[in-house]
Amino acid sequence: MLELQGIRKSMGGQEVLRGVNLRVGPAERVVVIGRSGCGKSVMLRLIMGLLQPEAGSVVFEGKKLTGLSEEEWNPYRRKIGMLFQGAALFDSLSVFANLAFPLREQGERSEEVLRQKVAEALRIVSLSGTEEKMPAELSGGMKKRAALARAIISRPEIMLYDEPTTGLDPIVADSINRLILHLGKMFGMASIVVTHDMVSARMVGDRISYLHEGKIYFEGTPDQVDHCQDPLVRDFVRGHAEGIGITG
Amino acid sequence: MGRVLHLAGKVGAVFTDSCRTAGAVFLLLGDTLRSMVQYRLRWDQIFEQMYFIGIRSQVVVLTTGAFTGAVFAAQVWFQFKRFGMESAIGPTVSIAMCRELGPVLCCLLLAGRVGAAMAAELSSMKITEQVDALRALGVYPTEYLIVPRFLALVISAPILTGLALVTGIGCGYFVAVKIFGVDGAYYWDNTIKFTDSKDVFIALIKSFIFAIIISAIACHKGMNCPPGTAGVGKTTTEAVVNASLCLLIVNFFLTVLLNALLYSN
Ligand SMILES: Nc1ncnc2c1ncn2[C@@H]1O[C@H](COP(=O)(O)OP(=O)(O)OP(=O)(O)O)[C@@H](O)[C@H]1O
Ligand SMILES: [Mg+2]
Numbered sequence: 001m002l003e004l005q006g007i008r009k010s011m012g013g014q015e016v017l018r019g020v021n022l023r024v025g026p027a028e029r030v031v032v033i034g035r036s037g038c039g040k041s042v043m044l045r046l047i048m049g050l051l052q053p054e055a056g057s058v059v060f061e062g063k064k065l066t067g068l069s070e071e072e073w074n075p076y077r078r079k080i081g082m083l084f085q086g087a088a089l090f091d092s093l094s095v096f097a098n099l100a101f102p103l104r105e106q107g108e109r110s111e112e113v114l115r116q117k118v119a120e121a122l123r124i125v126s127l128s129g130t131e132e133k134m135p136a137e138l139s140g141g142m143k144k145r146a147a148l149a150r151a152i153i154s155r156p157e158i159m160l161y162d163e164p165t166t167g168l169d170p171i172v173a174d175s176i177n178r179l180i181l182h183l184g185k186m187f188g189m190a191s192i193v194v195t196h197d198m199v200s201a202r203m204v205g206d207r208i209s210y211l212h213e214g215k216i217y218f219e220g221t222p223d224q225v226d227h228c229q230d231p232l233v234r235d236f237v238r239g240h241a242e243g244i245g246i247t248g
Numbered sequence: 249m250g251r252v253l254h255l256a257g258k259v260g261a262v263f264t265d266s267c268r269t270a271g272a273v274f275l276l277l278g279d280t281l282r283s284m285v286q287y288r289l290r291w292d293q294i295f296e297q298m299y300f301i302g303i304r305s306q307v308v309v310l311t312t313g314a315f316t317g318a319v320f321a322a323q324v325w326f327q328f329k330r331f332g333m334e335s336a337i338g339p340t341v342s343i344a345m346c347r348e349l350g351p352v353l354c355c356l357l358l359a360g361r362v363g364a365a366m367a368a369e370l371s372s373m374k375i376t377e378q379v380d381a382l383r384a385l386g387v388y389p390t391e392y393l394i395v396p397r398f399l400a401l402v403i404s405a406p407i408l409t410g411l412a413l414v415t416g417i418g419c420g421y422f423v424a425v426k427i428f429g430v431d432g433a434y435y436w437d438n439t440i441k442f443t444d445s446k447d448v449f450i451a452l453i454k455s456f457i458f459a460i461i462i463s464a465i466a467c468h469k470g471m472n473c474p475p476g477t478a479g480v481g482k483t484t485t486e487a488v489v490n491a492s493l494c495l496l497i498v499n500f501f502l503t504v505l506l507n508a509l510l511y512s513n
Pocket of ligand 1: 011085
């Protein structure tokens with residue numbers, strides 16, 4: 001349903017992505033892991049059309065999106081949800097207005113329906129009762145969850161999660177992982193999850209892709225990744241720093 | 249020789265840079281006008297911005313108008329009384345207020361207040377990825393962020409300028425008549441006789457055009473903010489300075505143009 005074909009992208013004069021190929025099937029959950037700064041967030045922004053690649057293309061439901069104008073992207077963006085690494089809540093709007101925003105943009109006018117959907121979404125991310133708070137009054141983890149609620153409230157066909165569990169306590173992190181699984185099972189929502197958290201990666205991923213030096217270096221099921229003998233992948237999965245020359 | 253070339257190169261770079269920026273501002277303006285027609289207007293946002301610009305800027309604008317009128321009347325009185333031309337103070341003050349001082353000073357203050365706020369707000373939304381979040385939710389940022397600000401300022405600026413004119417002329421009257429003892433009836437009579445609707449029209453059309461300049465430059469700067477918090481400060485300062493300079497320069501050409509158009513015969 002979503003495919004990246006040979007994506008290349010330079011950021012700040014340095015080629016970050018050097019031919020990324022990735023496929024996500026319907027209701028499939030793909031986890032992308034990789035070292036900090038390797039271009040995972042850039043990749044998600046390319047899928048959303050927030051950045052344009054220098055080469056290669058993004059194909060969504062058989063339609064090539066790369067090359068569309070900013071406004072032509074919009075109908076597709078509404079089918080793709082994105083959780084930003086930094087939450088990116090609108091800080092002039094209350095939590096309620098943030099969550100209601102996508103629904104209102106899609107034409108929902110009834111306050112009652114909005115109230116009910118927002119309450120439901122907040123309950124899912126265990127933030128019930130924070131409707132009237134402003135984003136500045138939330139903790140980092142709460143912001144992230146509110147942003148997650150905003151991203152899923154209009155039930156996109158595919159969700160892009162940029163480090164959904166970073167900065168959350170283990171219990172909430174677990175509930176977010178369950179939520180990602182649940183959304184996949186209940187609504188057939190496909191997802192791409194960028195994470196450093198191997199627990200989360202094993203739990204939610206149908207497939208794990210390791211992004212290294214601008215390419216998908218390794219791809220496999222969580223089991224295959226765990227048993228992979230490649231030193232780079234092994235070190236990442238087990239959290240060893242040997243590969244980069246800092247040993248204790 | 250090398251130095252001259254180096255200098256010429258620098259001047260050239262500044263020039264091409266300014267041209268590029270001016271081009272980008274015009275493109276943004278064009279895009280804003282197109283989005284205004286193409287999308288449903290967000291009146292709630294427009295009113296919110298108008299409240300901020302219009303209502304909240306009133307004190308600033310009224311004070312500007314009042315003291316400009318007062319000081320101008322005083323200066324004119326100092327000079328004109330030497331020639332026994334006290335009766336000309338009224339129209340001089342009111343025409344100067346309408347044609348130049350009112351719109352220019354009022355809009356310079358709006359550039360400082362509203363232009364800075366627009367640039368700061370948009371650039372902090374930009375660096376905290378809120379603009380991208382908007383795009384990710386399928387909303388066109390020009391339509392959602394820029395159109396309401398643009399319209400609000402373009403509607404508010406002439407109204408505020410009008411208020412500044414009224415207070416300016418009123419304070420001029422107060423200073424000349426109540427403080428320096430110029431004959432009040434005479435003052436008023438001459439003011440009305442020599443100020444016509446064209447003068448007021450000049451004030452309004454100028455502030456309308458200045459509002460376009462301020463919002464276009466401030467929004468352009470805000471939407472093109474470099475990453476990092478330092479970017480926000482730099483962007484805000486540049487927006488105010490560029491908008492103010494641009495406004496003063498355009499004012500000169502507008503004065504010439506309007507004079508040619510309105511007083512050709
Ligand atoms: N706006 C930008 N301008 C210049 N360079 C950028 C920009 N955004 C990202 N980069 C560069 O692109 C590279 C990839 O960044 P990206 O944010 O995708 O990393 P990441 O894999 O998401 O890392 P992390 O796991 O820490 O979030 C980095 O080297 C970064 O310096
Ligand atoms: Mg990242």
